[in-house]
Amino acid sequence: MSKIWDALTGVRAETRTIEVAPIGSPRSSAELPRLKRRHPDWPYMLLVVAVVVLLPFITDNEYYATVLILCGLWSFHAVGQTVLLGGSGELNLAYGAVFGVGAYMAANLLGFDWPFGLVLILAGLAGGLITAAFGFPLLKTRGLFYAVMTMAVGLLAAKIFIEWTAVTGGSVGLPVPMVDLSFIPLLGDVNPGRLSIAYLVWALVLLGLVFAQRLLASPFGLILRGIGGDEPLVAALGYRAGHYRLLALSLTGVYAGIAGVLFAVNIGYVTNGPFSFWTAFTVIIMVIVGGRESVWGSVIAASFLTALPEVLRSVQSYRMIVYAMVLYIVVVIRANKVAGGIEH
Amino acid sequence: MTQLSQFIINGLVVGGIYALVAVGLSLVYGGLRIPNFAHGVWVMVAAYLTVTVIGQWQINLWLAILIILGIMGVVGAVQELAWFRIIRGKSTLVLILAAFALSLVVENIYVLRFGGKFSRSFDFPIKGGFTVGGVVISYQRLTVVLVTVASIAVLSVFMSRTRMGRAIRAVAENADAAAVTGISVSRVYLWVFGVSTAMAGIAGLLLAGMYPVQPFLGANEILKAFCIIIVAGKNNVSGLVAVAFGLGVAESVAMGYLPWTSVGEAIAFAGLAVALYIRPQGLVADPGAPA
Numbered sequence: 001m002s003k004i005w006d007a008l009t010g011v012r013a014e015t016r017t018i019e020v021a022p023i024g025s026p027r028s029s030a031e032l033p034r035l036k037r038r039h040p041d042w043p044y045m046l047l048v049v050a051v052v053v054l055l056p057f058i059t060d061n062e063y064y065a066t067v068l069i070l071c072g073l074w075s076f077h078a079v080g081q082t083v084l085l086g087g088s089g090e091l092n093l094a095y096g097a098v099f100g101v102g103a104y105m106a107a108n109l110l111g112f113d114w115p116f117g118l119v120l121i122l123a124g125l126a127g128g129l130i131t132a133a134f135g136f137p138l139l140k141t142r143g144l145f146y147a148v149m150t151m152a153v154g155l156l157a158a159k160i161f162i163e164w165t166a167v168t169g170g171s172v173g174l175p176v177p178m179v180d181l182s183f184i185p186l187l188g189d190v191n192p193g194r195l196s197i198a199y200l201v202w203a204l205v206l207l208g209l210v211f212a213q214r215l216l217a218s219p220f221g222l223i224l225r226g227i228g229g230d231e232p233l234v235a236a237l238g239y240r241a242g243h244y245r246l247l248a249l250s251l252t253g254v255y256a257g258i259a260g261v262l263f264a265v266n267i268g269y270v271t272n273g274p275f276s277f278w279t280a281f282t283v284i285i286m287v288i289v290g291g292r293e294s295v296w297g298s299v300i301a302a303s304f305l306t307a308l309p310e311v312l313r314s315v316q317s318y319r320m321i322v323y324a325m326v327l328y329i330v331v332v333i334r335a336n337k338v339a340g341g342i343e344h
Numbered sequence: 345m346t347q348l349s350q351f352i353i354n355g356l357v358v359g360g361i362y363a364l365v366a367v368g369l370s371l372v373y374g375g376l377r378i379p380n381f382a383h384g385v386w387v388m389v390a391a392y393l394t395v396t397v398i399g400q401w402q403i404n405l406w407l408a409i410l411i412i413l414g415i416m417g418v419v420g421a422v423q424e425l426a427w428f429r430i431i432r433g434k435s436t437l438v439l440i441l442a443a444f445a446l447s448l449v450v451e452n453i454y455v456l457r458f459g460g461k462f463s464r465s466f467d468f469p470i471k472g473g474f475t476v477g478g479v480v481i482s483y484q485r486l487t488v489v490l491v492t493v494a495s496i497a498v499l500s501v502f503m504s505r506t507r508m509g510r511a512i513r514a515v516a517e518n519a520d521a522a523a524v525t526g527i528s529v530s531r532v533y534l535w536v537f538g539v540s541t542a543m544a545g546i547a548g549l550l551l552a553g554m555y556p557v558q559p560f561l562g563a564n565e566i567l568k569a570f571c572i573i574i575v576a577g578k579n580n581v582s583g584l585v586a587v588a589f590g591l592g593v594a595e596s597v598a599m600g601y602l603p604w605t606s607v608g609e610a611i612a613f614a615g616l617a618v619a620l621y622i623r624p625q626g627l628v629a630d631p632g633a634p635a
Binding site for chain 2: 089091137140141143144145147148149151152153155156159277281284288315317318320321323324325327328331332335336338
């Protein structure tokens with residue numbers, strides 16, 4: 001945390017000193033230095049690519065592709081949530097609802113024969129805009145109140161998903177048309193089937209990961225983390241804290257929208273079940289277990305927590321109990337690390 | 345007019361339950377600054393207990409209230425010892441996550457035991473009712489309101505007249521200063537959690553007589569309770585009760601006259617959003633504590 005404060009306040013900054021603007025006058029993030037990263041990314045990337053590409057050659061079991069896709073989907077969720085939770089440390093419990101918006105958009109728009117790429121982009125945009133719309137009035141609240149408000153938004157959306165049957169199919173659900181993914185080149189002479197979806201999901205995970213990581217290391221991320229530590233101080237330095245918080249929240253919405261499309265295309269049929277508060281909370285568990293500020297950590301935690309019960313083939317409820325216990329143990333052992341300078 | 349009165353009466357009953365849950369939650373959240381999201385789960389647990397105690401064992405209602413108060417009080421104290429003591433005084437994020445984890449564990453144990461959809465109910469032992477100007481008031485509903493008011497009154501007396509009640513208020517004010525005067529802070533924590541969970545127990549008992557009992561019964565209640573606390577302020581019992589009854593009536597009237605059943609939920613959240621927009625620190629600001 002001290003490194004962030006050094007950079008934000010310009011005191012003892014390693015790279016350069018910032019001229020201190022008069023208190024309260026607006027300041028932009030452009031004048032801040034980038035944080036240097038300690039470890040290069042490419043070994044991790046290589047490892048991910050190797051696992052995704054080589055796994056089909058190692059095992060004959062068709063099931064691996066499903067596990068691979070699920071791990072990718074949850075990793076994507078976790079990476080998106082890291083932008084907010086690893087930045088300002090706020091909880092977006094409406095995440096599941098925006099995820100649902102993406103999935104329902106996929107089901108409907110693909111049904112009108114819209115191209116897949118366009119739907120993916122539109123869902124991302126819609127997710128971001130919707131999140132910004134409900135996030136704006138929430139800016140006045142912080143910490144617990146913020147979490148409760150987002151939870152309320154999520155619950156309201158869950159009601160809308162059930163009531164608005166024309167678009168969502170209610171509790172019966174909607175089929176999602178098959179998407180032609182033959183444009184994705186597959187390595188080796190392996191059964192394509194679900195492998196192209198796995199490739200697509202993991203490609204997007206890596207893309208989203210690079211973005212999230214660069215963002216958190218950028219001046220924007222710096223200010224965001226400063227807000228998590230002491231919002232009034234950051235505001236007093238001249239940064240418009242609300243703008244940064246809203247943008248970070250909206251970015252999780254973009255991830256949620258895209259994840260919704262991927263989810264819908266993978267599963268082929270959407271019902272309102274997954275778009276609840278529990279999805280949001282599962283994602284938060286993964287981010288916390290992986291280390292709140294570490295993007296790679298959330299990918300590893302998401303994959304591990306997804307693959308483990310999947311291999312054990314356990315019931316949903318057992319899985320939630322295992323997750324909750326893991327979360328509790330992590331929170332107890334690393335309480336100070338989890339809080340990481342968050343004051344609220 | 346008769347219809348409106350009926351909706352208002354029904355709303356008062358719902359509001360009473362909200363008040364019980366909110367007051368119980370405010371003990372832990374207002375007093376100890378622990379946002380206990382697991383509070384709603386104990387409402388659900390008590391509702392299942394009620395189905396067993398009254399529905400199966402056919403125990404007298406008033407005796408059952410005492411039994412459930414006792415059991416839930418002990419459960420609450422154990423909850424503090426086993427789950428929250430180790431992270432006492434950590435940041436809000438840590439406390440929220442730990443409380444969520446606890447509610448997930450308990451809720452899913454009940455899902456495994458009783459199934460997610462399967463719900464149970466029982467015959468409330470007090471039957472019948474009377475009519476005033478065309479408005480039906482069942483004795484059951486009357487009991488709910490009376491028990492609610494009585495519980496909150498007993499709690500107020502406990503907080504203001506007994507040694508432990510005063511110690512709780514002292515710790516809520518300033519835990520370090522209270523410890524200096526010789527109050528055992530650890531014992532206060534145990535008591536607060538015990539009393540708070542016992543309040544959730546009464547709410548669960550009353551709910552079990554009105555709605556089908558299922559594992560997710562508490563989720564809605566806890567969210568409403570947080571909404572009420574945010575609007576009314578966390579250390580303001582009369583404010584909590586007033587807002588809770590107001591919310592219950594508003595929901596009931598809205599649900600009665602508008603076509604969508606979800607409108608009721610919307611009222612609580614929309615009201616909360618408006619209230620927070622006008623006064624982000626809560627309608628009744630709590631001096632000295634950050635929001």
